[in-house]
Amino acid sequence: MIRVRSLEFRYPGTDFLLRIPDFQVGTREMVAVIGPSGSGKTTLLNLVAGILVPEQGSVHCADSEVSTLSDAARRDFRISRIGFVFQDFELLDYLNVLDNVLHPYRITGALKLTPRIRERARDLLQQMGLGDKIQRGVERLSQGEKQRVAICRALLPSPQIVLADEATGNLDPRNKGHILDLLFEAVQAHGSTLLAVTHDHELLPRFDRTVDFNDFLVKDGL
C-alpha cells in the first residue's frame, strides 16, 4: 500500500535531512512509527500524504506515484485517499460537530457532499458515541470527544490510508486506550491501512509492526 524508496528530504535552510532507503507498509497493515522528537516522523507522514515532496527517491502510495504528481493532483489524492488525524485535532471552533466532519466536503471539489455522505457522517458519529452531540459546537467538547470528531472527519471519505500523528498525545491515559480502540476498530471496519506516529511505547504491542526512526535519521555533522 505504501512504498518509500531511496528517499531524501531536507527542509530548505536547515541541516535536517531525512533519508529512508526502503520502507513499506502492506494493505490493511497497522504500523506504529516511533523515534525521538525531530527525527522526521511527521515529515514522513506529510511525504506520504503528498503535503511535502521528496528531493530524491519516490513515494508510492495507494497505486499513485505521489512524488511525481502535480500540486492539484496531490491535493486530490490527499483528499480522496488519505485520512489525517492530528495531535491537536485541527477542528474549527466556529463549526459544530457535524459541520467539522463534513468540512473537507465543503472546501474541495474532489468530494461531493451528498445526502448519503451526511447519513454516513451521522452513522460514524453515532458509532463514535457522539450521536447526541452532532449539533454541538466543538469548543464545548472534551479532548477525547474532539479527537473522535477528528477521526470521523478523517474516515468519512473512506480513505485507503489513515495517517495518525500523535493522535493520542493530548489525551489522558484512560482516553488514550479508548480512542485508539475506536481508531483501530474504525480503520479495520473500513479496511484501511494505518500509519501512526506515537511516543507512547505502551501502545506499541497493539500495532502489527513498529518502525523505529532512529534507523533512518541522518544528521549532517554528527
Added chain:
Amino acid sequence: MIDSLYIAWKYVSFYKARTATLVACVTLIAALPLALELVLEESERQLLSRAESTPLLLGARGSALDLVMNSLYFGDEVPELISMRAADDMDASGLATPIPLYVRFQARGFPIVGTTLDYFDFRDLHIAQGRQMALLGECVIGAEVAERLELKPGDTLLSSPETLFDLAGVYPLKMKVAGVLARSYTPDDLAVLLDLKTAWVVQGLVHGHEDVTRTQDDSVIIKRSDNNVIANAKLVEYTEITTENVDSFHFHGAPDDYPLTAVLALPNDERSGTILRGRYLDTAIPYQLVVPGDVIVGLLANIFRIKNVLDAVILMVGVATALALILVFALSLRLRQHEIRTVFRIGGSRLTIFRLLGAEITIIFLVSGLLCGFAMIVVDQYSAELVRRLVIG
C-alpha cells in the same frame, strides 16, 4: 460557492462582535454620504421647486432669506411686518396679482398661514375632505396636520398664544376645521390655512364684542361644591366665532393698515414683472421685491459648498475605514493561521482560503448593504421632516 458561503456564514455568525463591528463600519461609511445626498436632494426638491414656482415675493426690507423661508416654507423666523396697503398698491399697479400672506402664528405647533383663496389656486391645492373655508373663524388644514392632530372637518383647533404670557390679553381662537387639503408634498401639508381676516382675529385686531367665551365643558371641572369649584389645567379661555356673534366682529381702524408678512406677486407677464421689480429697487421704498428662486439658489449654493466639505471629510474617513478594514482582515488571517493550516492539511488549496475570505467579505458587505438600504428607506421617509427641521427651521 454555496459551501464557501455556508462556512463563511458560520464563521461570521460565530464571531458576532467582530462581524457586528465590521458591518457597522461598512454600513456607516456607506450610509453617511448616501443619507447626506438624500437629505440634500430632498431639500433641493422642497426648496427649489417651490421657489421656482413663486415668481416674486414682496416683503419688508431685511433678510431676503428670512422672508422667503417664512413665506414659502413657513419657517419660524417672522420677517418685519408690512401692511395690507402693500398688496392694494400692487393690485392698483395692474402689473401683478397680489396674494397677501400673514405667516406669524401657530396652532399646536403648525404654522397658521393667513391668506386669501387665491393662494389655493396659485399653489394648486385641492380640498380632499370637507369644503373650502367660507366663514370667519374657519380654517383648512394640510394633510399632515390632519393626520398628526387627528383632525377632520367639523373639528376645532385652538391657535397658540404667540408668547407664553400674552400681555395684550389675546385669547386663543377656536378655529373650525372646514376642510382638509389633499396631500401636496409641500409645506402646505403642514399648514393651517385661513382667511387673512381670521388671522387678524387670531391676533386680536379684528374682534367681536364678546371676546371671551368661558368653557361650559364639564371635563375641566375636577370638583364642584356649593361654594368652591376646582378646575384642572385644561381650563382655557378662548375666542370662538359663532353664528350668533359673527356679526359683532369688526375691523378697528383702516383695513389698509392691517399687517402682513409678505405678498406673493404674480406678474401678468414677464414685462410686468420686470417693471414691478424696477419699481421696488428704490431704497426709499420700505419694501423689497425678491425672486425666491434666486434667493434659494443662493442658499443651495451655500449648502452645497458645505456638502462638498462634508463629502471630502467623508471620503477621508472612508479611506481610513477601508484601510482599517484591510488591516482587520490581514490581522485576522494571521490569527487564523492555524485554521488555514488545517484547511491545507485536509485538502484545501490557497484558492479555498481566498474563496472563504471572499465569501466572508461578501456576507459582510451584503448585510451592510441591506442595512444601508434600510437606513436609506428610513432617511427617505423622514427626509422631508429632516429638511424642515434642519434647513427651514
Added chain:
Amino acid sequence: MHARVVFQVILWVLLFTSTLATGQGQVKVYTVNYPLQYFSQRIAGQHADAVFPAPTEGDPAFWQPSVEVISGYQQADLILLNGANYAKWVNRVSLPRRKLVDTSAGFRDRYIRVTVDATHSHGPGGEHSHAGTAFTTWLDFEQAAAQARATADAMTRKWPEWKSDFSRNLEALEADLLELDKQIQMIVAVKPDHPLMASHPVYQYLQRRYGLNLKSMMWEPDEMPDEAQWAALARALGDHPARWMIWEGEPNPQIVKRLQRMGVESVVFDPAGNRLDKGDFLSVMGQNVKHLKRAYQ
C-alpha cells in the same frame, strides 16, 4: 394612413369645440345685488351667466349668505361688489381676492357718510343700522353708469376675447342709464325746490345727484307707524311742506289713507336692490321716473 390623419383631425376639432362649448357655459359672474346682476348680464350677453343668489325677500344689503351660497361665490369667475360698505357679509367670509371687483371704487371719494344712527328692524334681515356709508350708489344714474363701466372693464380684463361684445353692450346700457339720468334732471329742473318726503333714508345719492329737496323718515311700507312717528312727520312737514312721500315699496293702504288725510300723497321709487317680481331694472327705474314726475306735477 390617410384615414387615420383625417380621423385624428376630426377628433381634435370635436375636442376643441366641446371644450369651448362647456367653457362658455361655465363662466359665472356673481354679484351682491340686483342692479349689478342686471348690469353684468346685459354687458356679458350670452357669454356669461350673471348670478345673484339672495332670497327675494329682505334687503340684500343686510343679508348673510349660507355656506353653500358662499361656496357658489367662491367658485365664480368674477365677483362684483357694490362697494360703499354694501353687503357687510363680504368682510366676514372668505372670497378669492383676485376675483373681487369693487364697482364703485372709482368714486370711492364721493361716498356719502350718514350720521343718523338708530337701529331698527324690518324683514328677515334682522335689526340693522343705516349709520356709516350710504350704499344705494346706483340711484345716481351717472354713478350707476360708472359701476357698469367698472363691470365691463373687469369682464374685459378677464375675457379679452369678448371685448367688442362687452363694449357694444356697455354702450347700450350706458345710453339707457344716462337717458334715465337726463329724464330725472329734466323733471327736477322744473321745480328745484319742490319739497319731498322719503319714508326711509335710502335715497342719498338720488338726492345729491338731482338736487332733490328731500327729508327722510324711518318708516316701513308694511308697518303702521306709531303715534310718535306720525307726530314727528307732522312736525317735519311744518318747515318742509312736502305733498309727496316716496316709498321703497308699495305702502300699506291704511298708511296711504292717513297720509292723504294729512295732504300727503304716496309714490313708489323702488331702489331695486333685490330681484324683482316683474320687470327688470330698467323698466322699474322707468316706472320710478314716471312716479317721480307725478310727484313734481
